[in-house]
Amino acid sequence: MxxxxxxxxxxxxxxxxxxxxxxxxxxxxxxxxxxxxxxxxxxxxxxxxxxxxxxxxxxxxxxxxxxxxxxxxxxxxxxxxxxxxxENYVTKDPTDELSSPKLERKLPKVLTVDEVDKLLNQPDTSTPAGIRDKAMLEVLYATGIRVSELVSLNLGDIDFNEGFVRCIGKGSKERVVPMGELAINSLKAYLSKGRPKLAANPEENALFLNHHGRRLTRQGFWKIVKKYAAQLGIRKEITPHTLRHSFATHLLENGADIRAV
CATH class of the missing domain: 1.10.150.130 (Tyrosine recombinase, N-terminal domain)
Known part of the structure; x- marks a missing residue:
């Protein structure tokens, strides 16, 4: 099998x-x-x-x-x-007449602007991990990239001169996404004060590192977001994707074209 x-x-x-x-x-x-x-x-x-x-x-x-x-x-x-x-392993598809169960369409939970602001400021930036978390949250919120794209970023994917991040999305498609000043500044702080203290291997290419000096995983980042939400008493069901949905919603509320989100 x-x-x-x-x-x-x-x-x-x-x-x-x-x-x-x-x-x-x-x-x-x-x-x-x-x-x-x-x-x-x-x-x-x-x-x-x-x-x-x-x-x-x-x-x-x-x-x-x-x-x-x-x-x-x-x-x-x-x-x-x-x-x-x-591939001729079977002569008939036994699933052919089976229909998928209908899904309830649920809108993703969205944080308010105030809740997002508190979440972005929750990490303790006196520690390397806190500086990293601050940078990750700022980049995720500022760009709206997927969590999988965020944790897959490498050092060479950030262009500070032009102010954009290069990421690989679904279907291995590369896209370039602009960043705001707050995200850029948080990244610079992480690269100068946070990442050097987390890096166990100087040849590690991953941008965001865990406490072992290796690439932080999606699951690891999920735990981080849950921890900060709990500290703030946010009762909404929150996942790393919540920030992405919040980003899109806040853009639309401020008059952005939905096709660009």
Whole structure:
């Protein structure tokens, strides 16, 4: 089963150009599906029927999985079986007649301008980690880039002379995003006072480092944002993406063109 999943993941990466995070998500979902199949020695991805897949989806529902999670798992299975059909591993797609559950459309939680201001000023800038956190929050809010793009930044991606950041977005597409003065100043402070004290390896190219001197992960940054929100008593469900949504909303409230957000 694992070799089949790996073949599928490589196909998605090479033929479809999907982002690494998307590929990892597909891999996790399919391994969980194969784990379900392995409970019956006679079942494999090649022999699974529509009834088998319906039973799997019903199990997810009984486990209390969110509708969005079930929809994502089914989307992964549909893509997987389309690949298997194309490569002649199966003669029929058992997911063909299955429809994705309807999702409730929820607007992302948005922080007020005052809440954002407090969050941006929450890090203790007398410490290297606090200087880093301040810079990351300022850049995220000022540019509206994705959290995955933020933590993927390297030293050479910042152009202080022109005032922009170069990042790699979905589908490995490069884009250049301007930064404001506050973000630029916070980055300069981090590079001069924060990063040198976090860097364990002088050859490390990552811009934002954890306390081990390696690239800070998305999960690591999520914990940082949650910590500061809790310290401020912000009761809204907050994730690193909340800042991005807040950025877009504040732009629109101030008359920005929605096509530019």
């Amino acid at each position: 694992e070799s089949l999943i790996q073949e599928f993941i490589e196909y998605l990466g090479h033929e479809k150009g999907l982002a690494t995070n998307t590929l990892e998500s597909y891999g996790r979902d399919l391994r969980q599906y194969c784990g379900f199949l392995s409970e019956d020695a006679s079942q494999t991805p090649e022999t699974a029927s529509q009834a088998t897949i319906v039973a799997y989806l019903m199990m997810l529902r009984k486990q209390g999985k969110a509708t969005a999670t079930i929809a994502r798992r089914l989307a992964a299975l549909k893509a997987f079986y389309q690949f298997m059909l194309k």
